[in-house]
Amino acid sequence: MAAVSESVRKLKKALADASASQQWDAVVQAAVEAFTKANSGAEIKQIVGLPGMEEGFLGEADAGAEIASALLDRAARFDDPSDKTQACAWLLRAAAFRPLCCVAPDAARATFLPKADVVEFLARAREPFDTWLTSKPPQTRASAAVALCWSRESRISTWLPLAQAEKDSLARASLLLLLAAHSDRATGKLREELAALALASAKGKPSPLTFAACVLGSRLGRMNGTLSQAFAQHVMKGSVTPSEWGWFGADLKPIKTSVAALSVLRWAELEDAAPLVEGLLKAKRPKARGDLLQLADALTWSAFEARTSPVPKTGVTAATLDPLQRRVIEALAEPAFQGLVPARLGLPGYYNSELLDFLAATELSWLPHPLSENDQPHFSALAARVACGELKERNALKALLESTSAEDALRLACCHSSATGATTEALGADFNGLACNEFCLAVVAASEKSGANVQEVLAGFLDPRGNEPYANDKLWANKPIIACALLDRTKGAPSETLLQFLEDAISAASTAEPLLGRIRKLKPSVRAQLIGRLSASGNTVPFLALEINPASVSKLVRFAIGPWGSTEGPRVEDALVSMGDAVLALIASADVPSEEQRPMVSELRDRVQTRLASPRKKGK
Numbered sequence: 352m353a354a355v356s357e358s359v360r361k362l363k364k365a366l367a368d369a370s371a372s373q374q375w376d377a378v379v380q381a382a383v384e385a386f387t388k389a390n391s392g393a394e395i396k397q398i399v400g401l402p403g404m405e406e407g408f409l410g411e412a413d414a415g416a417e418i419a420s421a422l423l424d425r426a427a428r429f430d431d432p433s434d435k436t437q438a439c440a441w442l443l444r445a446a447a448f449r450p451l452c453c454v455a456p457d458a459a460r461a462t463f464l465p466k467a468d469v470v471e472f473l474a475r476a477r478e479p480f481d482t483w484l485t486s487k488p489p490q491t492r493a494s495a496a497v498a499l500c501w502s503r504e505s506r507i508s509t510w511l512p513l514a515q516a517e518k519d520s521l522a523r524a525s526l527l528l529l530l531a532a533h534s535d536r537a538t539g540k541l542r543e544e545l546a547a548l549a550l551a552s553a554k555g556k557p558s559p560l561t562f563a564a565c566v567l568g569s570r571l572g573r574m575n576g577t578l579s580q581a582f583a584q585h586v587m588k589g590s591v592t593p594s595e596w597g598w599f600g601a602d603l604k605p606i607k608t609s610v611a612a613l614s615v616l617r618w619a620e621l622e623d624a625a626p627l628v629e630g631l632l633k634a635k636r637p638k639a640r641g642d643l644l645q646l647a648d649a650l651t652w653s654a655f656e657a658r659t660s661p662v663p664k665t666g667v668t669a670a671t672l673d674p675l676q677r678r679v680i681e682a683l684a685e686p687a688f689q690g691l692v693p694a695r696l697g698l699p700g701y702y703n704s705e706l707l708d709f710l711a712a713t714e715l716s717w718l719p720h721p722l723s724e725n726d727q728p729h730f731s732a733l734a735a736r737v738a739c740g741e742l743k744e745r746n747a748l749k750a751l752l753e754s755t756s757a758e759d760a761l762r763l764a765c766c767h768s769s770a771t772g773a774t775t776e777a778l779g780a781d782f783n784g785l786a787c788n789e790f791c792l793a794v795v796a797a798s799e800k801s802g803a804n805v806q807e808v809l810a811g812f813l814d815p816r817g818n819e820p821y822a823n824d825k826l827w828a829n830k831p832i833i834a835c836a837l838l839d840r841t842k843g844a845p846s847e848t849l850l851q852f853l854e855d856a857i858s859a860a861s862t863a864e865p866l867l868g869r870i871r872k873l874k875p876s877v878r879a880q881l882i883g884r885l886s887a888s889g890n891t892v893p894f895l896a897l898e899i900n901p902a903s904v905s906k907l908v909r910f911a912i913g914p915w916g917s918t919e920g921p922r923v924e925d926a927l928v929s930m931g932d933a934v935l936a937l938i939a940s941a942d943v944p945s946e947e948q949r950p951m952v953s954e955l956r957d958r959v960q961t962r963l964a965s966p967r968k969k970g971k
Contacts, residue, residue: 392437443597666697697777784862
């Protein structure tokens, strides 16, 4: 026992000292020694539970093939079946960040974050598991079956008879998982036999066997009524997954099949999702945020994708929801789901109480604008669809102005809301800020043509109090659009009040155009005065580049070599290159806080000079 204690002491010290990534090697070696000298499965669990070890097993770090090899070697040398399976179970847990990875289809497996080294090790270490698969202790057969889920060699014709003949419920459940993991390679009669086995095993109260039957059914295609009912029972009640499977949570205890079932929803297809949705809505809310996130995703998937079609990339709209979908969104408005509403819905997530505003559809930003009886998007979805090329601008303008007043259409075009933020998040990389801005300005023009007095309506935003004109409607100023609209209708030089507003609008312009083009057209003296007011930021960089003078260049240089240089430096460099050869001397003489920064300035100048001398200059 002393040797084991000493090895654990060494591991604790290595973990305490591992403040840098290069010291992880010492942790690995100490862990290998500790696992190798462990006298029982309980000691292995104790080692795994040491502070810092959870990163290698339950976190996103890779436990590594050395640790996996040590665990398998120790499992092979244990005589007691429970010790053997405990060692094997932690080996299985070390293979992925999230349990169920071993039975997930290829298309979904990456979302469970497999740990490459351990997965590769398990794929090659087939021999001991083949032997254990027919050994006498059923728990050993169970662990072996789950381990073989990682095998690259599929032997369904050999494993299926073993599952059909297996009398032990745990071992049979594990064999069903093994068959599920390799079911993609089954065809014809073999696939039919797998389906029959899943159906026969799904009957009875929730248990590891009925859960494994649901997993097998989910991998074979759309689950029928019997399997769907069994699956819903696991979601609502469930049971504890066997420790032999290695599906341990952050508390080092086996997860429940109710939690595991939510993971299955990442790939399952149900013939009738309604009972499952009802079950999810009635189920007790879990306390852990990770489990709540899975529940929110399961509710969304079950109420939308599983029953109709994929959620539109611009998000859902209230007018087209059916009663069950409305109930799901009402549930997601509960305080427990704050910040956990799936982004793909295109709905408020951070302040999820605003989901009730979405459902009521009485606030201006959520009002429907019918394109047809079954297609009634709110304004942000309407604009996004135009920007994505899914809807013609003239059709969107017609729907908007037929369903609301010209002044309200103008307000929508010139304001942000929870709806615009949610739609933008749903679109992600597909969001086209420039196209959205151009559509908003088209709405401004169409509203004016329909009788709205643009300057009169927008004049309130020039007040230093800013958003007060529309505060009661949960709208706030889209300053770059307002600035463009006012500049288009201003004759002569802008007033001092408008110049102050333009300064704020430029700082708020996450997408430079179309405001940049309008600022470029200002009278040179007015433009220089305006640009001279700006501080350097991610939004103001392209505007500062309009003025090739010492002040603008110094601001850009300081921004490029400052704290934000690692992220904003490339954009600043592009802007400096766009200013042409005249910028080189200005960079060299830029006003910077300290002489110690001069080498960084020289390096920046050299990079800009090199790019200006290149045939593909000016950042292209």
